[in-house]
Amino acid sequence: MKTIQRIIRFAKVKTFAFKCIAVGAALALVATACVAQLASTQLIGGRQTAQAATASRTLTVTLSAKRGRILDTNGNVLAQSVERYTIVANPEAAQEFVPITCNDTTRDYCDEIDGKPVGATGAAAVGRLLAKALDMNAMELGAKMSGTGQYVVLKKDVTPQVKRSIDALNLGGIVWGELSSERLYADGEILGSLLGGVNDDGTGVAGIEQMENKELTGTDGHQTYQRGNGGEEIPGTMTESVAAKDGSDVTLTIDRDVQWYVKKVLKEAKSKYGSPWGIAVVQDIQNAQILALADSDEVEAGSDEAKMSTSRAVSETFEPGSVGKVISMSGYLQTGLHKMSDQLTVPDHTTQDGQTIKDSFDHGSERWTLAGILQNSSNVGMVLAGLGFTDEQRYEFLTKFGIGQPTGLGLPGESSGMLTSPSSWDLRTRNTILFGQGYTVNVLQLNNVVATIANKGVKQQQSIIKSTTSSGGAASKTGKDTATRVIDEDVAADMMNAMESVAESYSKFVKVDGYRMASKSGTAEVQGADGTLSSIISDYSVVIPADNPRYAVTVVLKDPSGVYGGLTAGPVSAQICEFLMQKYEVPVSSPRKNAIPVTW
Missing domain, CATH: 1.20.5 (Single alpha-helices involved in coiled-coils or other helix-helix interfaces)
Incomplete structure (x- = not known):
């Protein structure tokens, strides 16, 4: 019996052992x-x-380059980019957000609004926290963060102060700011469409912003680092850093003070004379720099209108009328066809090639010298004096003075005007060409005509960009120092003499006390909206001082009451000239001597 029991116990032990081993x-x-x-x-x-793991927390951040500034000739800022931020959020993270109740332990990182609990969770809570800083509706913000995805823009172009206030809300990893910039213009409509504007990407799309976009645009940099759960940079994990290179500053030849004043008097003239528009240009005769280029239009620089339009002062073309006589008369003298003292008998009308040409006023047969013909702005006198002036010569001097050709400034939207070849002229056009009709110009071209005469017959390349300065401080001049002699110096002197007599004939309406002026007025009938010659262009070009030429000014008015250029555009140009003499403290003129006789 005992043996059996031992056998049974052994079997159980063996079974257990096997189980343990298993x-x-x-x-x-x-x-x-x-x-x-x-x-x-x-x-x-x-x-x-x-x-x-490293890749999942590694981030490459773009360092945006700042667009260069646009400055006036004295360094005053006309356009600049300022630091701004785009506030973005992670909707998925926002929906999981649970505010931390404020107490003594959590005081440094808790969530509350004006000392009170947030009162919500998720995207709604984030919206409530952001509403005051972004000056937006909390429900609107919450709705933006209630969608899918990990990226949504909440607001663009917020200031650094706003961005700092958002950083203080302890929403790292949920809401953050991305560096951007905003383009600001200091003087609103003073330069308007001339400056133009940039698009949402910061690219120049109109005006000088477009023309100088390459210089103004910088090169973005970047940084690569690892970020923590809150979106912050983990110290010591920066693996690559390439600094952004800001765009170059562009300095214009424009003097902001002169531009402001010219703009002011043009707007006043528009109102005074009932003109739809007026344009004007001021040019330094010594270096051909444009000090002001303005129109009466009220367009804010950087606005949608400025981005979609061209400055009228750049794009508008017109028949110059009698101002164009100085071109033909310069040709008469330069070719030896006439001297300024030559004597002609001039009736108030003449018929040439079957075409009758009339003066703007009735008169008998006048005994005028060539200087007298210019002073009295006689169309008939110009035609009679031009009988030996060939069509080819007429065209040659127009082109030498820059008519029908680009100014070389490169301004977007600039029109070169229209000048057809002599082979296309009819019997009337070949004569109207002599007194400024039958072709069109822009205000820059016309102003450079009188500036060339004032510069002793040498035509210079006009400029509106003075220099560029890189972000590193290296400056470079951008003007083109090209000059071409158009007429001889003695011819230019005789033209200035005759133009001074023109100015004296308008001295009751157009004068600057203490300063001699040389000028030419113009009035041209042009096509109106009805397709007939029902519209008027009145213009006036002047050089001041006549005895020591410093500035050339041209003013153009459309359909002014008063009609004639000398009575409308003339007084406006005198206002501008007076301002120039005072601003630049130009010495007064010496008395005039040796005036060429205007009658015989």
Whole structure:
């Protein structure tokens, strides 16, 4: 019996032992598998896992380059880009947001609004926290962050102060600011469409912003680093940093003070004379720099209108009328056809090639010299004096003075006007060409005609860009120092003499006390909206001082009451000239001597 019991006990012990061994073997197998997996993870896949983890928290951030400034000739800022931020959010993170209740322990990182609990969770809570800083509706903000995805723009062009206030809300990883910029213009409509504007990408799309876009545009940089759960940079993880290179500053020849004054008097003239528009240009005769180029239009620089339009002072073309006589008369003298003192008998009308030409006023047969013909602005006198002036010569001097050709300034939207070849002229046009009709000009071209005469017959390349300065401070002049002699110096002197007599004839309406002026007025009938010659262009070009030429000014008015250029555009040009003499403290003129006789 005992033997049987021992056998039974042995069998049970043996069975238990087997079970223990089996369990131990199973555990050993599991342990071996775990060790093998651990070894595989650490030794085989560790590098890939670490790389994946690093990649998931590595961020490359663009460092935006700032667009260069536009300055006037004295360094006054006309356009500049200022630091701004685009506030963006992660909707998925916003929807999981739970505000932290404020107490003594959490005071440095808790969430509350004006000392009170947020009162919501998720995107609604984030919206409530942001509403005051962004000056937006909390529900609108919450709705923006209730969608899918990890990126949504909440507001653009916020100031650094607003961005700092958002940073203080402890919303890292949910809401952050991306650096951008905003283009600001200092003087509103003073330069208007001439400056133009930039699009949403910061690219110049009109005016000088477009013309100088390459110089003004910088090169973006970037930084690569690892970020923590809150979106912050992990110290010591910066692997690459390339600094942004800001765009160059562009300095104009424009003098802001002169531009402001010219704009002011043009707007006053528009109102006084009932003109739809007026334009004007001021040019330094000594270096051909444009000091002012203005129109009466009220367009804010940087506005949608400025981006979609061209400055009228650049794009508007017109028949110059009698101002164009100085071109033909310069040709008469330069070719030797006439001297300024030559004597002619001039009736108030003449018929040439079957075409009747009349003066603007009735008169008998007048005994005028060539200087007298210019002073009295006689169309008939110009035609009679031009009988030996060939069509080719007429065209040659127009082109030498720059008519029908680009000014070389490169301003967007600039029109070169219209000048056809002699082969296309009819019998009337070949004569009207002599007194400024039958071709069109822009105000810059016309002003450079009188500036060329005042510059002793040498035509210079006009400029409106004075220099560029890189972000590193290196300056470079951009003007073109090209000059071409158009007429001889003695011819130019005789033209100035005759133009001074013209100015004296208008001295009751157009004068600057203490200063001699040389000028020419113009009035041209042009096509109106009805397709007939029902519209008027009145213009006036003047050089001051006549005895020491410093500035050339041209004013153009459309359909002014008073009609004639000398009575409308003339007084406006005198206002501008008076301002120039005072601003630049130009010495007064010496008395006039040796005037060429205007009658005989």
